[in-house]
Amino acid sequence: MVLPFTHEPFTDFTKKENRKAFEDALEQVKGEFGKDYNLVIGGERIATKKKNQSINPSNKEQVIGTVSQADTELVEKAFQSAKEAFKTWSQWDPKVRAEILFRAAAIVRRRKHEFSATMVYEAGKPWGQADADTAEGIDFMEYYGRQMIELSEGKEINDRPGENNEYIYQPTGVGVTIPPWNFAFAIVCGTTIAPIVAGNTVLQKPAEDTPIIAAKLVEVLEEAGLPKGVLNFVPGDPSEIGDYLVDHPTTKFVNFTGSRATGTRIYEKAAKVQEGQKHLKHVVVEMGGKDTIIVDKDSDLDLAADSIVNSAFGFQGQKCSACSRAVIHEDVYDEVLEKSIELTKKLSVGDPVNDTFMGPVINQKQFDKITGYIDIGKEEGELKFGGESESSKGYFIHPTIFADLDSKAKIMQEEIFGPVVGFTKAKDFDHMLDIANDTDYGLTGAVISNNREHLNRARKEFNVGNLYFNRGCTAAIVGYHPFGGFKMSGTDAKAGGPDYLQNFLQAKTVSEQL
Numbered sequence: 001m002v003l004p005f006t007h008e009p010f011t012d013f014t015k016k017e018n019r020k021a022f023e024d025a026l027e028q029v030k031g032e033f034g035k036d037y038n039l040v041i042g043g044e045r046i047a048t049k050k051k052n053q054s055i056n057p058s059n060k061e062q063v064i065g066t067v068s069q070a071d072t073e074l075v076e077k078a079f080q081s082a083k084e085a086f087k088t089w090s091q092w093d094p095k096v097r098a099e100i101l102f103r104a105a106a107i108v109r110r111r112k113h114e115f116s117a118t119m120v121y122e123a124g125k126p127w128g129q130a131d132a133d134t135a136e137g138i139d140f141m142e143y144y145g146r147q148m149i150e151l152s153e154g155k156e157i158n159d160r161p162g163e164n165n166e167y168i169y170q171p172t173g174v175g176v177t178i179p180p181w182n183f184a185f186a187i188v189c190g191t192t193i194a195p196i197v198a199g200n201t202v203l204q205k206p207a208e209d210t211p212i213i214a215a216k217l218v219e220v221l222e223e224a225g226l227p228k229g230v231l232n233f234v235p236g237d238p239s240e241i242g243d244y245l246v247d248h249p250t251t252k253f254v255n256f257t258g259s260r261a262t263g264t265r266i267y268e269k270a271a272k273v274q275e276g277q278k279h280l281k282h283v284v285v286e287m288g289g290k291d292t293i294i295v296d297k298d299s300d301l302d303l304a305a306d307s308i309v310n311s312a313f314g315f316q317g318q319k320c321s322a323c324s325r326a327v328i329h330e331d332v333y334d335e336v337l338e339k340s341i342e343l344t345k346k347l348s349v350g351d352p353v354n355d356t357f358m359g360p361v362i363n364q365k366q367f368d369k370i371t372g373y374i375d376i377g378k379e380e381g382e383l384k385f386g387g388e389s390e391s392s393k394g395y396f397i398h399p400t401i402f403a404d405l406d407s408k409a410k411i412m413q414e415e416i417f418g419p420v421v422g423f424t425k426a427k428d429f430d431h432m433l434d435i436a437n438d439t440d441y442g443l444t445g446a447v448i449s450n451n452r453e454h455l456n457r458a459r460k461e462f463n464v465g466n467l468y469f470n471r472g473c474t475a476a477i478v479g480y481h482p483f484g485g486f487k488m489s490g491t492d493a494k495a496g497g498p499d500y501l502q503n504f505l506q507a508k509t510v511s512e513q514l
């Protein structure tokens with residue numbers, strides 16, 4: 001019997017023995033720097049001439065590892081291997097497929113600090129953030145395994161005299177998984193193993209900035225007993241192989257998480273039926289956010305400031321769910337702003353190896369983009385705190401607060417994906433909801449309020465996929481807060497929720513006349 005799902009606990013880093021274990025893991029991972037990582041196609045490890053280096057964003061000189069790069073020919077080989085593997089994998093008992101995930105979860109649990117330490121170096125994740133990322137990956141394995149067991153029974157529908165009916169789920173075929181770098185383990189893991197446990201075979205193209213933690217997932221799944229060809233690891237330059245993966249007539253689904261620009265492009269391209277293609281592609285695109293915390297007049301102002309600061313600056317604001325807009329009732333605006341500034345002053349910024357609250361942003365491109373928005377913010381509002389940045393060794397940007405912004409300001413409308421939050425004043429609750437909903441995105445949002453009527457209105461009128469009351473707008477947990485956005489935030493696939501696996505399954509009705 002499989003025990004009910006419970007989420008993986010976070011490591012308590014106030015305990016000396018846990019700190020020591022994590023420091024040991026950081027040393028161990030450092031000892032692995034410079035290794036080569038190959039493609040994995042049909043179980044075969046393939047080294048290519050073309051390589052990509054994975055760099056530590058805290059220290060640009062430090063090469064974490066070197067990764068072979070697939071070209072279209074090798075991607076074609078991966079499609080063929082996935083097609084072949086689908087013939088048998090799709091026939092496996094779903095319970096046995098789930099057991100592979102449970103075993104993989106146990107392996108990652110044993111190597112937990114090693115995985116988190118890898119993300120400290122490769123993604124610039126502070127300890128607690130890296131630990132939560134690894135825990136989320138484990139949760140996805142445990143949760144989707146259980147979901148698949150449940151769905152293997154199909155769903156109940158009605159029979160009638162003389163007729164027996166069945167409603168069952170079948171795997172779809174070969175698909176493509178394209179994750180982002182920010183939840184470097186959790187998303188790469190969740191978006192890959194969900195279609196796999198559903199009986200599909202996958203080509204996974206990891207993000208350019210974090211391919212090594214993705215390669216470690218491949219290792220773990222192999223060790224857990226995943227047959228050859230079920231997961232094909234094809235890192236590569238997206239401008240070279242991205243379209244090939246999406247356009248391929250074999251592709252049955254694309255499971256993408258990343259920016260709006262890439263997501264909408266994939267959505268459009270996947271809609272075109274290619275020569276030889278006899279199906280429509282199912283596309284999951286989970287994209288960006290412009291997430292708002294509303295602070296009502298009648299509310300706990302300390303909780304409000306704490307929620308804004310943690311949601312805005314945790315992992316340097318590089319979460320799709322990060323708070324980048326604080327909409328505050330005019331009567332409490334000054335106080336919440338002041339409290340938020342005081343809390344932000346206490347945050348440490350630096351190399352996360354040293355257990356800082358904030359680390360670097362991921363790369364030069366993001367550094368330039370975020371500092372560009374800070375310059376725009378200085379024109380659009382009042383810089384109240386931060387604004388400094390430094391990129392000689394790594395890509396460091398200090399937590400930055402702008403106040404007195406018009407809700408239409410660029411930095412209140414466009415996704416920055418960095419440690420920048422804008423404050424704006426509202427005259428009443430209607431006004432707050434109007435501002436909150438006035439963006440293209442609809443991913444997360446939070447309301448800090450003691451007014452039950454206002455909370456009830458927000459439940460219906462705050463147009464986001466993940467709405468939180470009296471807490472921050474980040475830190476969704478698998479099985480507790482299924483995740484996905486409305487509007488231009490994507491297809492609302494609700495990762496970590498009871499409807500997610502159906503994205504990679506075909507429901508079939510079988511009816512027999514008796």
Ligand code: NAD
Pocket residue numbers: 178179180181182183187205206207208238239241242243246257258259260261262263265266286287288289319320321415417443483484485489490
């Ligand atoms: P990105 O769009 O630049 O890259 C995402 C992935 O797409 C990468 O693997 C990249 O190599 C690949 N890619 C790029 N161009 C491609 C192409 N033409 N064809 C196929 N693949 C291509 O995004 P990013 O910078 O890695 O991630 C940050 C973004 O992700 C932010 O907008 C953030 O909000 C979003 N995000 C959303 C969620 C969510 O659940 N909604 C979660 C995490 C991140």
